[in-house]
Amino acid sequence: LPSEPTKKMMMNEPVGSLFSETASNLVGKPINRVDGSLKVSGQAPYSAEIHRDNQVYGVLVSAKIAKGQVENIDSSALEDIPGIIKVVTDPKQFLRNPQQGGETKAPTQGVSEIFYHGQPIAVVIAETFEAATEGAHALKVSYKDETEQAALNFTKELPNAHEVNEKKGSDKNAVNGDPEQGLADSEVTLDRFYHTPSQSNSPMEPHATLAYWEEDKLIMYTSNQMIASCKQQVMDALDLNKDQVQLISYYVGGGFGSKLGIAPESIAAAIAAKELDRPVLICMARSQVMEATVRRSNTRQRIAIGCDKDGIINTMIHDTVSSNLPGEAFFEPTALSTKYLYRGENRRVNYEQVDVNQVLSGSMRAPGEAVGMIAVECAMDELASQLNIDPIELRRRNEPEKDPTQDIPFSTRQLIACMEQGAKQFGWEKRNPKPASQLEGDWWIGTGMAASARGNQLKPSEARATLQVDETKDLGVKAVIETDMTDIGTGSYTVFSQVAAEILGLPIDHIEMKLGDSSFPPASGSGGSVGAASAGSGVYLACEQLRDMLAEKVGLYPDTIQLDKGQIKRSGEHHLSNTEAAVEAVKDKTEGFKQKVNKKTGIALPEPATRVYDFSNFQSYALADIVSEYDEQKLSAKGQIKPGKNGKSHRQSSFGANFAEVAVHKVTGEIRIKRMTGAFAAGRILNHKTATSQCYGGMVFGIGSALMEEIIHDKRDGRICNHDLAEYHVPVNADVPQLEVILVEEDDPYTNPMHIKGIGETAISGAAAAIANAVYNAVGVRVYDFPITLDKLL
Ligand code: MOS
Numbered sequence: 086l087p088s089e090p091t092k093k094m095m096m097n098e099p100v101g102s103l104f105s106e107t108a109s110n111l112v113g114k115p116i117n118r119v120d121g122s123l124k125v126s127g128q129a130p131y132s133a134e135i136h137r138d139n140q141v142y143g144v145l146v147s148a149k150i151a152k153g154q155v156e157n158i159d160s161s162a163l164e165d166i167p168g169i170i171k172v173v174t175d176p177k178q179f180l181r182n183p184q185q186g187g188e189t190k191a192p193t194q195g196v197s198e199i200f201y202h203g204q205p206i207a208v209v210i211a212e213t214f215e216a217a218t219e220g221a222h223a224l225k226v227s228y229k230d231e232t233e234q235a236a237l238n239f240t241k242e243l244p245n246a247h248e249v250n251e252k253k254g255s256d257k258n259a260v261n262g263d264p265e266q267g268l269a270d271s272e273v274t275l276d277r278f279y280h281t282p283s284q285s286n287s288p289m290e291p292h293a294t295l296a297y298w299e300e301d302k303l304i305m306y307t308s309n310q311m312i313a314s315c316k317q318q319v320m321d322a323l324d325l326n327k328d329q330v331q332l333i334s335y336y337v338g339g340g341f342g343s344k345l346g347i348a349p350e351s352i353a354a355a356i357a358a359k360e361l362d363r364p365v366l367i368c369m370a371r372s373q374v375m376e377a378t379v380r381r382s383n384t385r386q387r388i389a390i391g392c393d394k395d396g397i398i399n400t401m402i403h404d405t406v407s408s409n410l411p412g413e414a415f416f417e418p419t420a421l422s423t424k425y426l427y428r429g430e431n432r433r434v435n436y437e438q439v440d441v442n443q444v445l446s447g448s449m450r451a452p453g454e455a456v457g458m459i460a461v462e463c464a465m466d467e468l469a470s471q472l473n474i475d476p477i478e479l480r481r482r483n484e485p486e487k488d489p490t491q492d493i494p495f496s497t498r499q500l501i502a503c504m505e506q507g508a509k510q511f512g513w514e515k516r517n518p519k520p521a522s523q524l525e526g527d528w529w530i531g532t533g534m535a536a537s538a539r540g541n542q543l544k545p546s547e548a549r550a551t552l553q554v555d556e557t558k559d560l561g562v563k564a565v566i567e568t569d570m571t572d573i574g575t576g577s578y579t580v581f582s583q584v585a586a587e588i589l590g591l592p593i594d595h596i597e598m599k600l601g602d603s604s605f606p607p608a609s610g611s612g613g614s615v616g617a618a619s620a621g622s623g624v625y626l627a628c629e630q631l632r633d634m635l636a637e638k639v640g641l642y643p644d645t646i647q648l649d650k651g652q653i654k655r656s657g658e659h660h661l662s663n664t665e666a667a668v669e670a671v672k673d674k675t676e677g678f679k680q681k682v683n684k685k686t687g688i689a690l691p692e693p694a695t696r697v698y699d700f701s702n703f704q705s706y707a708l709a710d711i712v713s714e715y716d717e718q719k720l721s722a723k724g725q726i727k728p729g730k731n732g733k734s735h736r737q738s739s740f741g742a743n744f745a746e747v748a749v750h751k752v753t754g755e756i757r758i759k760r761m762t763g764a765f766a767a768g769r770i771l772n773h774k775t776a777t778s779q780c781y782g783g784m785v786f787g788i789g790s791a792l793m794e795e796i797i798h799d800k801r802d803g804r805i806c807n808h809d810l811a812e813y814h815v816p817v818n819a820d821v822p823q824l825e826v827i828l829v830e831e832d833d834p835y836t837n838p839m840h841i842k843g844i845g846e847t848a849i850s851g852a853a854a855a856i857a858n859a860v861y862n863a864v865g866v867r868v869y870d871f872p873i874t875l876d877k878l879l
Pocket of ligand 1: 451611
């Protein structure tokens with residue numbers, strides 16, 4: 086056997102899944118997080134907690150103008166501060182922000198150009214964090230200030246909106262039929278503008294990096310969502326090759342998009358560590374995370390719907406303007422789900438961008454759908470009111486049979502099941518559709534709903550699975566799984582352990598899940614809700630490969646073995662001869678996917694002479710015994726998955742429905758969420774507990790988006806006025822009532838070998854609209870400008 090065979094898989098056809106064939110049935114179970122006790126006992130090391138001997142501390146210094154150049158950095162005031170080591174400045178723009186979507190700019194020799202207020206321009210290094218902080222405050226920077234020429238007001242800049250870069254951007258414009266004519270010819274129309282504000286990703290763990298060099302190799306403990314692409318960014322920024330960079334993110338305290346790319350503190354730490362030849366730790370302050378990493382763009386969205394008197398939609402227009410720094414490719418892809426959510430032969434999705442001198446905009450918590458579906462789903466609710474049709478019924482009538490833009494089938498689509506199950510649980514039938522009809526004491530009560538949808542994708546991912554002898558384990562063997570996939574609080578460690586344990590027939594504590602290190606095989610990383618499906622498939626295939634190797638090792642046809650509690654058991658009665666095996670193998674080949682053939686030899690069984698064991702009295706064999714036969718006492722396999730044609734031949738998306746009940750105070754206009762129910766269908770569920778938690782998170786984000794989250798940019802210089810969690814409001818416990826989540830049963834054989842789909846960002850997509858629609862039902866006021874603060878209801 087080769088020591089590391091690679092089992093590649095392209096997803097081109099519906100595939101079977103091993104999960105249904107195994108006995109232990111661990112997948113799906115709501116088990117606790119395998120890293121839970123480490124986290125709550127403070128033993129899970131986050132980047133800022135890593136310590137190296139001789140380590141020093143850096144604090145970033147930010148620009149205080151919106152546009153212009155750094156003229157001079159005067160560090161004379163720092164000379165009297167004990168512990169100050171050095172001020173590392175930015176002659177090559179390395180701190181600008183090499184985040185996702187950022188174009189590589191040619192450095193301007195000797196000049197630091199400022200693009201936005203808050204842009205890091207230098208880092209002060211000291212023996213202590215306190216000294217570095219004091220030094221950063223004392224540094225005197227003079228500027229050639231061009232703030233007067235800066236673009237700082239999104240609304241004012243709207244007339245200057247320009248085309249987006251479709252090639253490098255986050256979605257594509259699209260037109261089907263004749264939308265304007267369709268609208269003009271419709272019996273019933275609705276045409277509205279919606280505004281959503283700049284938002285802050287606000288992960289709980291601020292960005293932090295400890296960087297040090299071992300000769301020419303840079304090692305960084307940093308808080309990242311995507312190791313492989315972040316490593317590439319570091320290589321690009323510092324002109325290093327792949328052997329010269331190692332990124333490690335064992336534990337990540339949330340990212341929500343702000344850690345998809347490398348943030349400025351990483352590169353600053355790497356450069357300072359090189360200059361000083363000492364390990365450098367830079368932790369961003371909360372204000373810096375908000376000012377200098379990434380934000381979600383504000384948007385202005387036009388939704389225009391044309392339908393007949395029965396609500397059958399023929400036209401859907403979704404035009405969006407969002408903002409970013411000049412020259413950036415990323416734009417907020419608000420209309421991703423508008424392309425397939427409802428029927429309609431005429432459709433237009435159009436994106437435009439305005440340039441602003443404000444911190445980079447990029448991905449945040451379901452980039453696109455999270456704010457795009459606010460517009461679409463509020464419009465659907467208003468249309469339902471206008472037509473006097475129940476909002477669920479209106480959506481049911483507009484259920485497309487196929488993806489209406491591309492004329493391809495859905496892999497699975499359970500929007501109706503989600504609405505029905507959610508409605509039943511929520512008690513939707515008791516609803517009074519007449520707005521402002523229910524006053525309880527001082528509070529107007531209202532209910533609302535909205536659909537959810539989030540596109541599903543598969544990204545190339547690899548994993549390595551190794552069985553090795555371990556006397557400390559009950560069964561004398563353990564499986565070590567390695568992939569550079571991260572766990573950003575989502576439960577990757579746990580769900581992948583479940584997958585590996587299930588396929589290898591081992592108890593879960595016999596799985597050692599190793600994530601978040603660029604020295605492991607590269608995977609999708611955590612973003613776009615693709616991680617569990619993509620990196621999980623890599624793990625699945627590696628374990629399946631290992632299972633096949635074990636079968637070969639004991640001389641059995643892979644499909645006839647059962648792995649259970651560290652034993653290889655023969656599940657089939659007959660023991661195939663070589664001839665039979667060859668015939669079976671050919672048969673299997675013609676059946677397509679499940680090809681249990683050794684690709685090197687072309688047959689399913691090894692020659693009798695190479696057989697290690699005598700199976701005349703075969704009952705079962707211990708994995709540990711087989712593994713210990715090997716010189717190195719381990720057996721290793723690699724799995725790899727790549728996107729195939731499925732993503733193009735089928736529209737893949739998770740669907741759901743959110744229901745909300747709100748109370749609005751009749752005097753103050755204060756809005757309280759009383760309860761929410763969400764029903765979501767995302768293929769098979771790997772772990773009901775972590776999946777449910779993901780949905781809770783999405784619904785909580787929905788509350789934030791509907792009622793409170795809003796970056797306030799100072800109109801004079803674009804600075805973020807509310808750059809901390811005291812002023813930038815995210816929902817706290819008191820804002821979040823009991824939430825109910827229903828995971829609607831689904832199995833999607835077109836997505837990946839596990840039949841799962843992305844769930845993380847499904848619940849947020851549409852959640853804010855459900856709340857807005859409930860507010861309308863409570864008080865009869867439609868708010869088009871988010872968040873819905875009390876002043877907008879009075
Ligand atoms: Mo998510 S915003 O794709 O990390």
